[in-house]
Amino acid sequence: MIKNHIKIAWRNIRKSKVLSGIHIFGLSFAIATATLLYLTAMFELSFDNFHANKDRIGLLYFKTQPESGLRYSSTASTPFAPSLKSELPDIEQISRYYNSGIVLRQGDKLFEADNKYVDADFLSIFSFPMQQGDDHALAGLDNIVLDEIMANNLFGHTDVVGKQIEAYLDGAWESKTISAVMEKLPSNSSLTFNTLLRFEQKPNYTAQIDNWEHEDHAVFVKLASPKIDNDAFTNTARAFMQLYYKNSSDMLKRDGAVADKNGDYISLHLLPLDSYHLNELGLGNGGSPLFPWILLLIAGLILFIACSNFINLSLANSLTRNREIGTRKTLGGSTRQLVGQLWTESLLLCIIALVIGLGLTWLALNEYNAHMNYKLNMLQLFSPRSLFVFLFVFIVITLIAGGYPAWHIARINIIQTLKGTANIRSGLLRNGLTILQFSIAIVLIVATIVVSSQLNFLNNRPLGFNKSEVISIPIGNGIDAERALSQMRIELTAQPWVGGVSASDVNIGRGRDGNMTTSRFGFDYEGRQVYTNFMRVDYDYLNTLDIKLVAGRDFDRAFSTDTAAVLINKQMAEQLGGVNDVIGKSIEIDGNPRVIGVIDDFNFQDLRNRVNPLTLSVNPNIFSIEYIFVRVNTDNLAETIQQVEHIWKKVNPKASVSPSYLDENTQNLYRNEQRFSRIVISAALIAIAISCLGLFALALLTINRRVKEIGIRKVLGSSIAGIVLLLSKDFVKLVILAFALAAPLSWWMMKQWLQNFAYHIDLRWWMLVLAGFATIVTALLTVSFKAVQAARANPVDSLRDE
16 A cells, blocks of 8 residues: 555656655755754754753842843852852862963973863863863863864874863963863863863962952852752852842942842852853853744744645645545545545655755755854754654644645545545635745844844944954963064064054954953942953054043153053043043052043944943053054055064964954954844845745746636737736735735844944834735736736637547
8 A cells, every 4th residue: 555655756766856856945945944944943942952061050130220230240250169169068179260361381392271260169160072181181270181183283183181281371471280171171071171270370379379359260160059040049048148249239329229138239159060051141151042043943934935835835736636636535435545645745845955955954064064164964853852853843834734735635525526526725824824924034034134243334334443355363371472563563563554553452343363352440449349341551552543632631641640641531531530631640459549531432343232430451461461563554455464463473473363453353243243234145045045936936827727718818809918917916916915014023023122332223114014015026927927928828729529
């Protein structure tokens, strides 16, 4: 029986090549797209799941609500972690986590490493795969842990436990003992590094050991409890916070902050490790937790469009098989057998589409990984969970797309089918599915227009400085930063195309070293707490970045006292009494510097945030510079950056990170949005293509049933344009209804998405109209192609059989 069903199904598929092809390719493209989106979503949701005790691990963070709104911070002071562990018995293990690159030396080999300073408990909290050594590898203060890549770079092999290497720390080479070698970190690890050193080796550790004001690192804990309960932990930590953070709480209360439900002005919380990669608090990696679910939703919608096509075409084509079904019933075929036969045909189509779809996924995966910056592979589909999900979805697709039409067709009345008068009442369902298809396509097109417009806005909005033709050079470790800047000034001053050279401890945007840092200080000013971001810069910073000075003067080498002076932006000036009154005032941070000038507000952070108060200092004793900025005047950007890099290599032969333009750096701030944009654009194109494929097939079937009507109309004098309009208007009506349904939904969705940005475009009516117009034109062209062909046919050919 099954063998017979398959033979008949294959015969029918070959007989209806065009319709079968549309069935197969529409569904295969949907399966390929959905598979790529599924792999992406599962990868995003898999971050940090390889840690054995992930349910007990969390990131500590502080929550306050000053007048400016809710604020979450995960930076802590040096004495915080040891004090907390001694006070809270539920904390089984704790580790500080400070990011700072170092240079390692083995013989004549030097390599810059992405290093983290951590405590001895770090390797016991997390379950990073070890090649050699164990979780006690950081018990010794002079121990160092390498990953296998760094071990191979330095020694050429990984059997290096017990060997000595040198690390450049605080301006001197220090000998360290390799105590463990880790395997290459999994690609779904939120925490990334090449090396680990004890936190006590951190620069300025001794000076900050009892300093509760300087906060510069994160803290992770593993609880004794089987699972993190944030509310319970916050209640347990209240006594600790009231003891050690009383001054902070008092200042927040004085300055108008809002207390939480427990009456606390500052509270301690735990962010579970599961939420470190994706969370709404802006902590950790800080991606949107909705991102993977949006991907799965888009995948589901594209599969829905393909299934809708399948159902529509099966029902529309059913009338051509009336006599076949009637004959089978007359010869004793039961409804169950007919359903089995028709469903087998649909199942065979689905299996072919599945094979082709997976093949397309495999072919597209490398290109997808390159464009989306992922490392996905097809083997991820063979995990037990993925296999179950994949099998379940495929069964549901075949039951809905193939089973429902088969059941519907098999129930047709025998006499009507034999007479050829049977009519399946599926018009409402067919039209409803078509409307939903195009509604989904329109929503995705609107999203494409809005996201693209917002990204264009972010890339072109004035930032308060001139990012064009400015090169950023990461200085790195292993070289004296001040000497490097001095040499670069000497080398570059001789070049006629150089317009300015300066430096800072903070990059603008995200350069090729991937680092983004901020420093924030708080101090009392006239009886209230004032917070400011802080940047150590060098002379000529304003000139090099073309930042406007609105009051006072710039730093000047002629004034030796300028190392004890600061520039502030307008936001900071407003906190201190206004632009006109702040010049000459002193602020209580690191030596009470005096304000000598006020600069215009510029976006030193991304455009998700409004410009915050900022203080600039040229004092070399506060922070060391880490980036050199070079303004160039050139018509050949690629050649110029190569020249700058060549000069930099002369100054620092061991430089490992290439320079980049600030234009590139600022665009890198929106990688997630760019990735989201590419996915939405691709999904919109595929959705509209599959919808139009189904529309074309529906038009084909409809026109084939109206061939004689078209012939009669032509004989009676109807024009080609009139016939095309007649055949097209019903389909265009469906698209217009889809637009009416999709417009308010897409408006609301994109309004919500834009709220994530402090600076964003305004939604305009033309965005919706453009999406609707594009969809209607595409649908009209799709239908008109076949309609014109039918209208131009010779009526004799369609009427001669009568």
